[in-house]
Amino acid sequence: MTDGRTRRRVDTRQRLFVAAVELIAEQGFSATTVDDIATRAGVAKGTVYYNFESKTVLFEELLRHGIGLLTAEFRAAVAGLPPREALAALVRAELDYIRRYRAFAQLLLSEMWRTNREWQQTLRLLRGEAIEVIAETVRAGVASGDLPADLDVRTASSALFGVGLVVAVDWLVFQPERPIEDVQEALLGIVRRVAQT
Amino acid sequence: MTDGRTRRRVDTRQRLFVAAVELIAEQGFSATTVDDIATRAGVAKGTVYYNFESKTVLFEELLRHGIGLLTAEFRAAVAGLPPREALAALVRAELDYIRRYRAFAQLLLSEMWRTNREWQQTLRLLRGEAIEVIAETVRAGVASGDLPADLDVRTASSALFGVGLVVAVDWLVFQPERPIEDVQEALLGIVRRVAQT
DNA sequence: GTTTTTGTACTGACCAGTCAGTTTAGAAGT
DNA sequence: ACTTCTAAACTGACTGGTCAGTACAAAAAC
Numbered sequence: 001m002t003d004g005r006t007r008r009r010v011d012t013r014q015r016l017f018v019a020a021v022e023l024i025a026e027q028g029f030s031a032t033t034v035d036d037i038a039t040r041a042g043v044a045k046g047t048v049y050y051n052f053e054s055k056t057v058l059f060e061e062l063l064r065h066g067i068g069l070l071t072a073e074f075r076a077a078v079a080g081l082p083p084r085e086a087l088a089a090l091v092r093a094e095l096d097y098i099r100r101y102r103a104f105a106q107l108l109l110s111e112m113w114r115t116n117r118e119w120q121q122t123l124r125l126l127r128g129e130a131i132e133v134i135a136e137t138v139r140a141g142v143a144s145g146d147l148p149a150d151l152d153v154r155t156a157s158s159a160l161f162g163v164g165l166v167v168a169v170d171w172l173v174f175q176p177e178r179p180i181e182d183v184q185e186a187l188l189g190i191v192r193r194v195a196q197t
Numbered sequence: 198m199t200d201g202r203t204r205r206r207v208d209t210r211q212r213l214f215v216a217a218v219e220l221i222a223e224q225g226f227s228a229t230t231v232d233d234i235a236t237r238a239g240v241a242k243g244t245v246y247y248n249f250e251s252k253t254v255l256f257e258e259l260l261r262h263g264i265g266l267l268t269a270e271f272r273a274a275v276a277g278l279p280p281r282e283a284l285a286a287l288v289r290a291e292l293d294y295i296r297r298y299r300a301f302a303q304l305l306l307s308e309m310w311r312t313n314r315e316w317q318q319t320l321r322l323l324r325g326e327a328i329e330v331i332a333e334t335v336r337a338g339v340a341s342g343d344l345p346a347d348l349d350v351r352t353a354s355s356a357l358f359g360v361g362l363v364v365a366v367d368w369l370v371f372q373p374e375r376p377i378e379d380v381q382e383a384l385l386g387i388v389r390r391v392a393q394t
Numbered sequence: 395g396t397t398t399t400t401g402t403a404c405t406g407a408c409c410a411g412t413c414a415g416t417t418t419a420g421a422a423g424t
Numbered sequence: 425a426c427t428t429c430t431a432a433a434c435t436g437a438c439t440g441g442t443c444a445g446t447a448c449a450a451a452a453a454c
Contacts, residue, residue, distance in 0.1 A: 004454050005397060012399080026313040030227035033443060044400045046446090051398095055444065110307050113370045116223040124371075155383070158371060159364050166363040167356050173310045174355060186352070193390045201419055202432060209433080230409060241435040246411065248433090 013051050015041040017062050025103040028110065029059060029117075060122045066104045067126040070097050074133040083141030084195065087160075090134055091191055094164040095184045102172050109169045112162075131157050147195055160191070210248050212238040214259050222300040225307060226256060226314075257319045263301045264323040267294050271330040280338030281392065284357075287331055288388055291361040292381045299369050306366045309359075328354050344392055357388070 019041035023032040034055050038045045052058040077093035078086040098105040112127065114120060135157040141147035164187060171183050216237035220229040231252050235242045249255035274290035275283040295302040309324065311317060332354040338344035361384060368380045 008453075009398070026311065028225050028227055028311065028314075030225055031314075034445080035443075044402095045444095046401080046448095047399055049445070106310055106312075109310055113303055113306055113366050114223065114225065115303075115370065117225075117228070152383075155368075155372070155379075158367055159383070162363040162367045163360050166359040169310050170355055170359045171352075173312065175352070182352075186349075186356070190387070190391050193393075194387050196390070205419085206433070231411080232409075242411090243413085243435050244433075247435095252410065 009051070012041075012043060012047060015043065016048060016051060016058065017065060020058060020062055021066070021101075021107060022103045024059070025106040025110070056118050060119050063119065063123055063126055066101065066108070067130055069101075070094075071126075071130045071133060073097055074130060078133065078137050083137060083144055083146040086137045087141065087147075087191060087195060088188055090137060090160070091164060091187050092184060094161070095168055095180060095187065098165070098168040098172070099180050102169075105165060106169050106172070109165050112165075127161075131161050134160055141195075163187070206248070209238075209240060209244060212240070213245060213248060213255065214262065217255060217259055218263070218298075218304060219300045221256070222303040222307070226316075253315050257316050260316065260320055260323055263298065263305070264327055266298075267291075268323075268327045268330060270294055271327060275330065275334050280334060280341055280343040283334045284338065284344075284388060284392060285385055287334060287357070288361060288384050289381060291358070292365055292377060292384065295362070295365040295369070296377050299366075302362060303366050303369070306362050309362075324358075328358050331357055338392075360384070 016037060020032070020037045023036055023040060034048055035045055037058075038048050041048075048058065052061065073093050073096070074090060077089040081089055111117075111123065135153055138147060138151065138153050138157050138160075142149060142151055142153065167187060168180065168183055171178065171180065213234060217229070217234045220233050220237060231245055232242055234255075235245050238245075245252075245255065249258065270290050270293070271287060274286040278286055308314075308320065332350055335344060335348065335350050335354050335357075339346060339348055339350065364384060365377065365380055368375065368377065
């Protein structure tokens with residue numbers, strides 16, 4: 001299963017992902033060329049097309065990979081926790097993720113609310129999966145009375161997701177000198193206050 | 198002053214702005230072609246270049262125009278109000294603006310946190326001007342004791358700006374059927390809670 | 395000996411920007 | 425009024441460059 005060949009291939013794909021995510025975060029999907037990606041990954045252009053069907057497919061698989069990871073971390077973070085604590089854990093997990101994969105977060109923030117792009121459908125679906133984890137937690141909190149009963153679950157969940165993203169990326173881009181732990185504290189404070197019944 | 202010629206020209210530029218803002222909001226700057234913009238505005242491609250130096254300059258002037266308008270509305274909204282009320286007025290003004298210029302708001306959200314683009318400097322500057330209005334209000338609130346003394350003015354201001362943007366655009370894109378007044382209420386509620394000393 | 399990668403060259407579509415020519419608004423002349 | 429003139433506004437075919445994707449023989453990795 002993980003013989004040398006597959007490992008090498010996985011590694012090449014990984015390097016292409018890393019190169020693509022950085023370039024697309026900086027410049028956007030359209031402004032980033034396949035040659036750029038190949039060069040930054042230290043690979044020939046043909047290798048990109050040996051490993052991915054097209055530029056668009058590369059990007060879609062990148063989105064799937066990145067958001068899949070985030071969703072998994074969300075699930076791991078909330079496992080077994082009561083609603084209120086789970087909510088705080090989600091915020092922590094999101095910021096932790098953004099700190100580790102800042103370029104991907106920046107990319108997400110820029111491409112998330114686009115319309116009329118080929119990969120828009122894919123992104124919508126993946127976004128839904130990530131937010132569903134948040135929604136489950138919020139729903140459980142409302143059901144158990146830990147969160148206000150009049151809370152709109154869908155809205156609250158996507159707002160929570162978006163707010164974490166925008167505040168963290170804003171911090172990274174415009175005040176990179178300050179430690180992200182501060183954002184985490186600030187956001188947790190906000191969420192705690194807002195979540196009060 | 199407003200003879201037929203200038204009126205015609207102002208009208209053409211306006212139509213180009215409208216066309217450009219819609220297309221760039223949907224697809225992004227790079228994916229939007231000058232031909233697209235010209236066609237949607239109902240003019241020939243040459244007209245774009247008669248009215249603007251380049252595609253980039255068109256975009257920069259568009260940003261200046263759009264954010265200038267927002268800054269002006271911020272200033273008008275807070276004029277003469279005490280800090281707490283001014284803060285609520287700012288949220289209302291921002292959402293009001295986003296409702297009226299949804300495409301521009303979407304565009305801002307997508308292009309705001311990009312790095313390595315020619316117009317990035319311009320956008321940074323304009324963002325600073327808009328946020329400065331918020332910062333003045335927050336600063337006054339902290340000084341008068343209406344807002345918590347330990348509040349980081351710069352962070353709080355940009356967070357407030359970004360949060361309004363992301364929550365509103367998210368709503369517009371993913372739940373367009375619901376009235377924006379609900380977002381306004383939700384956001385005001387959050388801001389009120391968070392602003393409690 | 396099979397899979398993966400390289401390097402280079404190529405194609406065809408697309409696109410930012412140009413420019414010689416046309417239309418239009420309105421001033422100036424009669 | 426009504427023609428003529430002029431500069432501003434606009435047009436759209438064209439150019440030169442860029443880029444996604446292809447082709448493929450040779451090499452390297454396993």
